[in-house]
Amino acid sequence: MASFTATTTPKDTFHEEGRRISFLMEDATTIYKGDLVRINADGYAVSREDAAVGDMFAGMACETVVNAGAVGAKSILVDTEGVFQVFKATAAITDIGSHAVCSTGGTADPQTVTCAAAAYTAVGIPGNTDAVVVGTVVGRVLDPLTKVADATRLWVKLLSLQQIKLS
Amino acid sequence: MAYGDTHATARDPMYRDGQVIAFEMAAAKIYKGDIVRVDTTEGYANSADDLSAGDMCVGVALDTVDNSLGSAGDKKILVDTEGVISLLKGTPAKTDAGTWALQATTNQQTVTSGAIETTGTVTVGAILGIAEDDMTATKLSATRVAVYLLTMRQAKTA
Numbered sequence: 018m019a020s021f022t023a024t025t026t027p028k029d030t031f032h033e034e035g036r037r038i039s040f041l042m043e044d045a046t047t048i049y050k051g052d053l054v055r056i057n058a059d060g061y062a063v064s065r066e067d068a069a070v071g072d073m074f075a076g077m078a079c080e081t082v083v084n085a086g087a088v089g090a091k092s093i094l095v096d097t098e099g100v101f102q103v104f105k106a107t108a109a110i111t112d113i114g115s116h117a118v119c120s121t122g123g124t125a126d127p128q129t130v131t132c133a134a135a136a137y138t139a140v141g142i143p144g145n146t147d148a149v150v151v152g153t154v155v156g157r158v159l160d161p162l163t164k165v166a167d168a169t170r171l172w173v174k175l176l177s178l179q180q181i182k183l184s
Numbered sequence: 185m186a187y188g189d190t191h192a193t194a195r196d197p198m199y200r201d202g203q204v205i206a207f208e209m210a211a212a213k214i215y216k217g218d219i220v221r222v223d224t225t226e227g228y229a230n231s232a233d234d235l236s237a238g239d240m241c242v243g244v245a246l247d248t249v250d251n252s253l254g255s256a257g258d259k260k261i262l263v264d265t266e267g268v269i270s271l272l273k274g275t276p277a278k279t280d281a282g283t284w285a286l287q288a289t290t291n292q293q294t295v296t297s298g299a300i301e302t303t304g305t306v307t308v309g310a311i312l313g314i315a316e317d318d319m320t321a322t323k324l325s326a327t328r329v330a331v332y333l334l335t336m337r338q339a340k341t342a
Contacts, residue, residue, distance in 0.1 A: 050194035081194040100202035110208070110257070114224035114240045114339065128195065135240055135339040136225065151338035153241070155205050158198075174202050174265070174336055 036098050040075060041089040042082060050154045052078045052127045053103070053119055053151055067122030072182040074119065074149050076175060082173050084151050097177040102158055104129040107129050108171045119149040123157045130173065147184045152176045169177070203267075206260040207242060213250040217291045219271070219308055220223050221261050224339055229263065230258045231292040240339040241287060243309050244269050265335045268296070270315040271295050273329045281313040285331040295331065304342040309333040 039139035040054070040112035040162060048054060051139035058071025063077065076097035084091040105125065130151055152175040158167035207229035208224065214220060218231035224238040231245065243265035251259040271285065272294040285295040285304040295308050308331060315328035 049192065051197045077197055096199070098202065100200040100205060102198040110227035111225065113207070114222035114226035114238070114242075114336075127198075133239075135337070153240070155202075155336070156207065172205075173201070174205065176337065 022087075022181055035094070037079065037094055038076070038097055039092045039094050042084040042093050044084060044086065044088040044090070044093050047083045048078050048081065048093050049128075050078050050081045050177065053130070054078050054093065054148055055119065059088070061088050062095070064127045068119050068149050068182060070182055070184060072119075072149050073180065074151050074175075074177055075090065076177045098175055100155060100168050100172050103173050104169055105171050106107045108157060108166065108168055110157060110166070113156060115154050117151040117154050117171070117178075119151055121148075130171075147182065149182050150176055150180050203265065205242070205263055205265055206258040207263055209249060209251045209259050209261050210256050211251055211254055211258075213252045214245050214248065214261050215250045215293075216245050218245045219243075219287055219295070220261065221287070221306060226256070229261050235287060235289055235306055235340060236340050237342055239287075239306050240337075241306050241335050243335045245269075252267060254338060264333075266333055268312060268330055268332050269309075270325070270328045271331050272327055273297065273311075274327075276314040276325060276327070276329045278314060280311045280329055283311050284330065285309045285311045295329070297329075304340065306340050307334060307338055309335070 043061040043063045048064045053073040054062050054064050054075045055102050056075050076095040079094050079096050082093045112132045115132040116135045118133050150175040154171050155174045156172040158170040210228035210230040212230050214231045215251045219230050220229050220242050221239045222242050243263035246262040246264050249259050261320040280297045284298045285308040288294040288296050311342045312330040315325040315330045317325035
């Protein structure tokens, strides 16, 4: 059986908190504050190109950046943790506990999610491997005075950087 | 083809930290320390009803709230969704470390230990080891394990 080569020296492991991460952007791309940002198979941040195999959800854009230049010419700050309000058509109480997934593109909107059952996977990460999982729906958006639920918005706890779209 | 331009503008996404989340409750009583689940067929937090398909662990209750005389959604429960928490487990063992903590079927504050491939259960988190207890000679708890919460990732499938 193979074994590790023995380490003989200590090493400084550099650390960042990771709550807000800067990603290099795809070329000819605009990402708006509030967009759901994905890292595509080329390794660059996008939000408005169709969801494709290899995409991984990175988080919520916390600024607007226009990259009219080449790939990686600009970077975008992305919030990777926390609970955010996102748009969803016909938000309902039964959405709570479902996974929020990126819409696939076409005429869809990059600040809007759909909901899918939170399928089991053997390794315990979010299911729905054919989709880009944004997070888990944790609540309805209630009007503070009337307690009436907003019909088009939900609270979603982000599950960023955990799963790649497989198909 | 690219996405549509319905929201081709910047917006301020309303934000919360997410460590502690308030969930709308079913018509039930949830005790502090209960492992809280959301039944996705209903969307409300509960802890005492039998495990069923669609259940997802959302965390551990931070307080006791009684909504048993109300209607679903009348009250909310604060739930701790992240971190390492000491949870009850029958006969904790060193070999529990590295296994899944699964919601027990008989008690809402207790976990069992499961293999990583276990299906049809509600996963609470990963067991880090036997919980510490300074009151014992071994400094290890006889009733609790330390669990790294992995909430809101998977729902019970069967």
